Amino acid sequence: xxxxxxxxxxxxxxxxxxxxxxxxxxxxxxxxxxxxxxxxxxxxxxxxxxxxxxxxxxxxxxxxxxxxxxxxxxxxxxxxxxxxxxxxxxxxxxxxxxxxxxxxxxxxxxxxxxxxxxxxxxxxxxxxxxxxxxxxxxxxxxxxxxxxxxxxxxxxxxxxxxxxxxxxxxxxxxxxxxxxxxxxxxxxxxxxxxxxxxxxxxxxxxxxxxxxxxxxxxxxxxxxxxxxxxxxxxxxxxxxxxxxxxxxxxxxxxxxxxxxxxxxxxxxxxxxxxxxxxxxxxxxxxxxxxxxxxxxxxxxxxxxxxxxx
Amino acid sequence: xxxxxxxxxxxxxxxxxxxxxxxxxxxxxxxxxxxxxxxxxxxxxxxxxxxxxxxxxxxxxxxxxxxxxxxxxxxxxxxxxxxxxxxxxxxxxxxxxxxxxxxxxxxxxxxxxxxxxxxxxxxxxxxxxxxxxxxxxxxxxxxxxxxxxxxxxxxxxxxxxxxxxxxxxxxxxxxxxxxxxxxxxxxxxxxxxxxxxxxxxxxxxxxxxxxxxxxxxxxxxxxxxxxxxxxxxxxxxxxxxxxxxxxxxxxxxxxxxxxxxxxxxxxxxxxxxxxxxxxxxxxxxxxxxxxxxxxxxxxxxxxxxxxxxxxxxxxxxxxxxxxxxxx
Numbered sequence: 041x042x043x044x045x046x047x048x049x050x051x052x053x054x055x056x057x058x059x060x061x062x063x064x065x066x067x068x069x070x071x072x073x074x075x076x077x078x079x080x081x082x083x084x085x086x087x088x089x090x091x092x093x094x095x096x097x098x099x100x101x102x103x104x105x106x107x108x109x110x111x112x113x114x115x116x117x118x119x120x121x122x123x124x125x126x127x128x129x130x131x132x133x134x135x136x137x138x139x140x141x142x143x144x145x146x147x148x149x150x151x152x153x154x155x156x157x158x159x160x161x162x163x164x165x166x167x168x169x170x171x172x173x174x175x176x177x178x179x180x181x182x183x184x185x186x187x188x189x190x191x192x193x194x195x196x197x198x199x200x201x202x203x204x205x206x207x208x209x210x211x212x213x214x215x216x217x218x219x220x221x222x223x224x225x226x227x228x229x230x231x232x233x234x235x236x237x238x239x240x241x242x243x244x245x246x247x248x249x250x251x252x253x254x255x256x257x258x259x260x261x262x263x264x265x266x267x268x269x270x271x272x273x274x275x276x277x278x279x280x281x282x283x284x285x286x287x288x289x290x291x292x293x294x295x296x297x298x299x300x301x302x303x304x305x306x307x308x309x310x311x312x313x314x315x316x317x318x319x320x321x322x323x324x325x326x327x328x329x330x331x332x333x334x335x336x337x338x339x340x341x342x343x344x345x346x347x348x349x
Numbered sequence: 350x351x352x353x354x355x356x357x358x359x360x361x362x363x364x365x366x367x368x369x370x371x372x373x374x375x376x377x378x379x380x381x382x383x384x385x386x387x388x389x390x391x392x393x394x395x396x397x398x399x400x401x402x403x404x405x406x407x408x409x410x411x412x413x414x415x416x417x418x419x420x421x422x423x424x425x426x427x428x429x430x431x432x433x434x435x436x437x438x439x440x441x442x443x444x445x446x447x448x449x450x451x452x453x454x455x456x457x458x459x460x461x462x463x464x465x466x467x468x469x470x471x472x473x474x475x476x477x478x479x480x481x482x483x484x485x486x487x488x489x490x491x492x493x494x495x496x497x498x499x500x501x502x503x504x505x506x507x508x509x510x511x512x513x514x515x516x517x518x519x520x521x522x523x524x525x526x527x528x529x530x531x532x533x534x535x536x537x538x539x540x541x542x543x544x545x546x547x548x549x550x551x552x553x554x555x556x557x558x559x560x561x562x563x564x565x566x567x568x569x570x571x572x573x574x575x576x577x578x579x580x581x582x583x584x585x586x587x588x589x590x591x592x593x594x595x596x597x598x599x600x601x602x603x604x605x606x607x608x609x610x611x612x613x614x615x616x617x618x619x620x621x622x623x624x625x626x627x628x629x630x631x632x633x634x635x636x637x638x639x640x641x642x643x644x645x646x647x648x649x650x651x652x653x654x655x656x657x658x659x660x661x662x663x664x665x666x667x668x669x670x671x672x673x674x675x676x
Contacts, residue, residue, distance in 0.1 A: 094573075164406075189521060242440055243448040248402055249440075250460045251433030254425065264450045340495040341449060 048332050052325040063314055064107060068100055073308035077120055094120060094310075107314075116318070119304075119309030126315040130297060132163040134282065137289070137296030141281045144219035148277060151271065152224035156231025160239065161258065171228060178225025187218045187291040204293035215292045219285060223277060230273045234266040235290060241265070268338050275331030279324035283316065351416070353518055353551050354399075354436075355379045359421075361391070361413035363400045363573075366623045369394050370575040371411070373649060378518065381545065381552045383562030383583065384571035385598070387619055395572075396521045400436060401428045404636045426427070434464040437512035441524035443504035447496035453480075454492040457511055464515030479510040483540060502533035509540065519551040526561065538565055559602060563587050568655075571595045574620055574630035577649055581656040591658045593635045637662050 074082075074090040091097050095106065110117065116127045160169040178186075194214060195203035202211050238244065239262055247261045248254070277284075286298035293299075297316060304312035336343050354376040369391045376382055384392045397403050399413040399421070413421040420431055430440075440446045448456060457476040461467055467475055480488035483506040485499075496504055501610035505525060512520055522541060526534035542565055545552050556562050563583050564571055570580040571592065579592040590596045597615035604610070606611070617634035620626055626633055632642040641661055649659040 101469075242442060242445040245397075245402060246440065246446045246508070246511075247448065247459075249400065249432055249438040251429045251431070251463050251515065252459060253429050261448050261451070265448070268450075339450060343496045 042157055044336070045329075045333075050331060052329055055325050056318070056321045060111075060314065060318055061104070063317040064104055067308065067313060068103070071308050072096075073120055073310055076306070076308040079239045090120075091168065102292035102338065108157050111318075120309050121307060126309075126311040129312055130315050130319060133295065133297045133300045136206065136294065137282060137285055137298060140215050140219060140285050140288070140294065143160070143212075144216045144223065144285075146225050147216065147220035149274070152221065152227025153231050155224070155265075156228040157235055157258075157263075159228065159232045160235030167234075172232070175225040175228045175232075178221050179229060181222070182287075183218055183222055184287050184291055186221060187214070187288055190214050190218060191291070204291075206294055211292075211294075215285070215288050215294055218288050218291075227270075227273060227277075231266065231270050231346060232270040237264060237269075238265040251312065262309045264338065268335065270326065271331055271334050271338065275327045275334075278330070279327035282323045283320040350377065352414075353380075354418060355412075355414045356395070356399060357412040357414075359395060359398060360409070361394055361403065361414065362408040364406060365408075365626075367625070368575050368622050369398065370625075370646075372572075372575070372577055374570065376519070376551055376553070378550045379551050380568065381554065381566045383566035383569040384553060384555045384572060385557060385559055385562050385569060387557060388573040389619060389622075391575040392572055393523050396438065396523065396553065396555070398520075400432055400438065402432075402438075406500070411458075424613060429463075432519065433512075433515040435517055436519045436521060437515060437517040438521040438523060439505070439508045439512050439525050442528045443501055443508050444528070446508055447504060449496055452493055452495055453499075453507055457492070457507070457514060460511050460514035475514075476510075479513055480507070481601070482513070482544070483507070483510040485510070500533075501529050502537060505529065505533075505537050506540065509537075509544070513548070514542065516548075517550065520545070520555065521553045523555045524557070525554075527556070527558075528594055534561075541565070542583075559587070559598060571598065574625065575622065576630065576646070576659060578631065578659045579657070580649065586658065591652065591656070591663055592660050593637050593662075594631045594675070597634075 072091075073094070073096065074087045077088060078090060095103055098106070107117070116125065118124060119126050119129055155171050155175075159168040162168050189201045191214060194201045201213050202208075203214070205211050244257060244261055247257045252261070283297055283301065285294070285296060286301055288294070289296045289298035290302055297319075300315045301313065303309075304316070352375055354374070356372060357372040359369055359372040359374075360367065366388075372391065372395050374395070384395070386392050394403070398407070400408045400420075401409075401423075403409065404487060409421065411421065412419060415431060415435060420428065423431070447453075454473070454476060457479065458472050461472050461475055461514065465475065466470075473585045477488045480491060485491055485503060485506055489514070491499075498509075499507065508525075520541075525541070526537050529537060538561060541552065541554075544550070552566075554562055554566055566583050568580065569583050569586045570577045571586070571590075572578065573594050579586065579590065579595045581591075586595065587599060590599050594615070597613070600613040601615065603612055615634055620630055620633065626642040626643065628645055629635070629647055630640070632638040635642065639662070647659045649657045650663075651657045652663055
């Protein structure tokens with residue numbers, strides 16, 4: 041078991057290094073921050089001074105090693121726009137993002153999993169078809185389209201809810217609904233197919249054949265098995281809690297991490313973008329680790345394999 | 350002897366395609382019946398249908414009586430009591446027949462809790478006794494293990510223990526040894542026959558292995574394309590099969606003694622259930638078929654006290670068999 045996790049943690053660290061490296065290189069090859077921040081009208085000597093001050097004149101590999109050296113000391117750099125530590129800027133946006141993504145996550149689970157289970161248990165019924173049609177729609181419609189449709193209906197036509205901003209809890213309803221519907225659709229589809237797969241297994245027939253009432257066959261025989269693939273997708277969703285709302289935050293002018301990322305990329309505010317990407321990579325990797333751990337908990341076959349490995 | 354189970358005119362169709370086309374089986378208490386036939390002939394479907402274990406889209410009709418009481422279409426609660434409590438079933442692939450995420454103890458105790466009036470420690474003690482009975486060593490410790498920690502043969506033993514948990518009157522063993530290698534196969538069959546005689550339990554052994562059936566059953570029913578085509582005491586069926594299909598099956602077995610001969614294969618293949626020939630389903634493959642065979646499907650009719658055959662040429666095919674034997 042220990043080695044099972046040591047290998048996974050090692051892999052996780054490698055993933056983070058790769059993500060950060062990739063972001064570092066792409067950002068530096070895709071535009072000059074001095075021009076972006078100071079504007080094309082800025083005098084050449086100002087631009088040169090800016091580049092010198094932020095170390096942008098150094099060769100890229102030197103910048104890269106400086107950057108990793110700083111990370112090792114816990115420094116994630118400063119915003120080129122206002123000079124504040126990037127981490128501070130990012131951290132102060134996190135509560136706003138979580139105010140959308142956490143409730144949305146809860147709704148995804150509360151809607152998607154029961155709908156998927158119900159559809160699987162009543163396969164081929166009218167409700168199954170309705171759930172699956174909704175799920176396919178929720179799955180294929182991009183979130184910005186859904187967001188705009190919701191705004192059109194509930195803000196513009198009906199005037200029930202505000203179309204953007206962060207002034208009250210009512211402002212959060214449409215962004216949360218946008219995030220929840222798409223996620224619930226994905227989860228419903230996943231849960232349904234996981235359940236159908238499990239319900240077709242011989243051990244379900246064995247349980248029925250020994251006289252276990254159907255309700256208990258579902259709860260104590262089918263669900264624990266169907267939970268294993270479902271946990272994968274849940275883990276992925278946990279991984280997107282921090283930066284999964286980029287599009288929705290932009291559409292609804294919600295001042296979260298996603299909006300900060302969009303603005304920082306547009307400005308080539310290198311330290312801020314890198315700080316967000318590092319954070320995203322870390323949440324993703326952590327949620328993957330949790331999923332791996334849950335696999336071991338849910339599936340005894342992996343547990344023993346881990347112990348032998 | 351009183352009848353334990355009587356199945357009459359049992360029919361099953363999946364999406365309008367008939368797979369079981371009128372099956373009659375009567376089973377006495379304590380009796381061992383073998384059910385043989387090719388894959389898809391309806392051996393397993395017969396018993397899954399009888400116990401209400403087929404998927405919902407299966408259309409089932411006919412009658413299944415357990416000690417005179419109709420169980421086909423019985424309410425769920427009554428069926429749950431019958432399953433495992435009166436009629437238990439074990440399956441072909443033991444590795445996938447146990448729930449991979451639950452311990453053996455949970456799966457075994459679940460059956461005990463459902464069908465036996467046991468509480469607390471008595472449940473666990475009984476679970477240990479059952480594992481001992483089926484020959485799993487170190488039962489107390491092994492109860493806490495998961496299915497994947499056992500070999501195929503051991504899992505089948507656990508399945509048998511689980512089947513015995515409800516003290517059933519009838520055990521349906523659906524190809525119980527097909528997925529196991531030969532030595533384990535013999536051990537499992539040995540275990541089944543010991544348990545059967547100790548507990549005076551009736552058994553239906555579903556198999557396509559004629560040898561297994563011959564050794565372990567009092568009576569054999571041969572199924573073809575969703576019907577029983579011949580039914581006879583084991584020794585008589587193997588010595589003197591009457592239905593041309595049964596003759597074909599037995600002719601395809603290598604004899605242990607006597608001169609070497611070419612094994613005869615039955616020409617053709619099993620008909621597609623969606624396109625059954627009118628009349629006798631075996632006629633297109635039958636060497637003895639004549640015009641009347643194509644007109645109506647023959648019904649299972651007695652030809653002696655304890656034998657019945659579904660073939661309009663039962664008499665002539667019997668003679669033909671004798672003729673071949675005389676050559």
